Amino acid sequence: xxxxxxxxxxxxxxxxxxxxxxxxxxxxxxxxxxxxxxxxxxxxxxxxxxxxxxxxxxxxxxxxxx
Numbered sequence: 436x437x438x439x440x441x442x443x444x445x446x447x448x449x450x451x452x453x454x455x456x457x458x459x460x461x462x463x464x465x466x467x468x469x470x471x472x473x474x475x476x477x478x479x480x481x482x483x484x485x486x487x488x489x490x491x492x493x494x495x496x497x498x499x500x501x
Contacts, residue, residue, distance in 0.1 A: 448492060452488070452489060452492055455488070456485050456489075459481055459485075468481055
């Protein structure tokens with residue numbers, strides 16, 4: 436019998452989202468948006484973008500699950 440690959444795909448997407456979120460938080464890109472010359476609202480834009488991407492991916496995953 437063949438097992439369903441749906442849980443594996445969900446786990447792969449979760450790991451990809453986690454890595455994409457960690458990229459601007461733990462890399463040299465951190466200096467670009469936390470430096471002295473960055474605008475005060477730059478961190479809020481970064482976090483907002485992360486939330487929107489996570490929402491869109493979750494919506495896409497739920498659409499595939501139905």
